[in-house]
Amino acid sequence: MKIQTTLRCPRCQGLNIKKNGFNGNRKQKYDCKICKRCFIGDHALDNKGCHSQSDAMIWRMIAYGNGVRAICAITGFSRDKVQAALKRSRHQITPKQKHYDTLQVDEFHTFVGSKKNKVWLIYAYHAKTSEIVAFVWGKRDLQTALALKQRLKALKVSYERIASDNWDALVNAFSDTDDQWVGKQHTKAIEGNNCRIRHRLSRAIRRSCCFSKSMFYHIKSFNIGFWAINNPKQI
Structure with missing residues (x-):
């Protein structure tokens, strides 16, 4: 036969x-x-890596707390295959609204290259819809805070008020906002979202040996994670 x-x-x-x-x-x-x-x-x-659904599986596993080596161990894919899928990802968040009543902004530290090298994420969050609206990478300084403001402007996002903690850079960057709330009592939602990010992305876990070796894959992983947070039913 x-x-x-x-x-x-x-x-x-x-x-x-x-x-x-x-x-x-x-x-x-x-x-x-x-x-x-x-x-x-x-x-x-x-070669398991040729499966048409393998990329989507890898992206989903990254969005739910698995690192590259963990994905290799679970799926049997090679490390090159997992990194190639990460490289092919095109996940980008876009604002779901043009106007928001209140945006909470906060800073968030990660590591790239080693645990001694901090790379800071500053982002805007809308509590009512649990949406990450915009974010930028850089140092923990006024320049990065201003970059977030410019990012919101480039996305044509308007807002009635900005809420932040007492960090001077954020307060000064958004000082021209008509209604500015300052204090930890106004950032409870974004602090909770910080906790969610650290649970969902292995590269963001605070007390572990996980960190990104390159900024390129670091950004790719966070893009996938943020897209999954904004689109939980589509990941």
Whole structure:
């Protein structure tokens, strides 16, 4: 009895395929005439990473507290596969409203390169909808706080009032706001969201050995995590 399978290109799913010799392990190689992809014939059988849903699975696991090595151990994917999926991610948050009544702003420290190198996140949060509206990366200074203000302006987001703690940089950056609330009593919601981020993203956990080795993957991971917080039913 013969079993026949249809060979498709793993990239474009095309059927216009031709043979292209063998690799070092004597496995048949093929070329796709449509997208020019070169691949191995039994790629789909011995490499879990080719599964069409693998990227979505990796993104979901990152959004719910798994690091790269943990994902490799659970799924059997290679580290290169997980990092490639992270690199391919295009998650970007966009404001769901053009006008907000109150935005809470706060700073949040993370580590990149080593536990001695802090990289600060400053972001705006809308408590009523549990939405992260905008964020910027940088140092814990006035310049980064002003960058958040400019980011909100670039997104054409307006607001009636800004609430922050007593940190001078945030107070001064938004000092021209008509209604400014200052004090920890006004930032309880965003402090709670900080706790959620630290539970949801392994790279944000405060007292652990987890940190990002590169800023590129650091930003990618937080983009996925923030997108998941803003779109919990779509991740």
